[in-house]
Amino acid sequence: MKFWFALFIASSMLFFNGCSSDKKKTEAKSEKVQEEVKNEKIILQDVSGKEIVVTPLEKGFSFSGYENKVVLVNFFATWCPPCKAEIPHLNNLQEKYKDNFVIISVLLEENKSNEEISNFMKYNNIHYIITNGIENFKLAQRVGGVKNIPLMFLYDKEGKYSTHYVGAIPEEMIDADIKKVL
The missing domain is CATH 3.40.30.10 (Glutaredoxin)
Incomplete structure (x- = not known):
């Protein structure tokens, strides 16, 4: 039972937090593009x-x-x-x-x-x-x-x-x- 509970917690963490690093990368890219457009002549x-x-x-x-x-x-x-x-x-x-x-x-x-x-x-x-x-x-x-x-x-x-x-x-x-x- 402890095994299944631990597996459930681990997979829940991956499910809910799995995209956070990609989201940060996407936001960082978006900010960089906005900054480039902002600095465009x-x-x-x-x-x-x-x-x-x-x-x-x-x-x-x-x-x-x-x-x-x-x-x-x-x-x-x-x-x-x-x-x-x-x-x-x-x-x-x-x-x-x-x-x-x-x-x-x-x-x-x-x-x-x-x-x-x-x-x-x-x-x-x-x-x-x-x-x-x-x-x-x-x-x-x-x-x-x-x-x-x-x-x-x-x-x-x-x-x-x-x-x-x-x-x-x-x-x-x-x-x-x-x-x-x-």
Whole structure:
């Protein structure tokens, strides 16, 4: 009887605990894959075809071609009234800090041609970069998801996250934050 009881306990332990080491290996692999995806570079393309390689950093991003500049990433859509209302303010900030600052607007609309976006830029007198393409949505996911637009993220000259803005924000508030990180 003791033999059968011991056999029952041993087989129960194997049954209930037999996959735990494999599960840990699977979870470890999954975490490794997620980490690799998290560290994967994103290649944005502006409407003129210029590529901007976005490289994840520990607490932010670096933007190729804009090293040592303060970067304001602006997620927007052409149909969004608050997004359109902020255009003159963003133009003012781009002009005021043109040597040390760049605005990269990330369009979150599908099936917009670069020609349509170029016409939108001309019509609205936009003087900053607008990117267009599927990679824009990858960047939106990488920053934690974009649920509301406009949504902007400010990064210092080293690419470190400084602050973010949800919705239409007064130009003076963004200006003050830019001065802090310059």
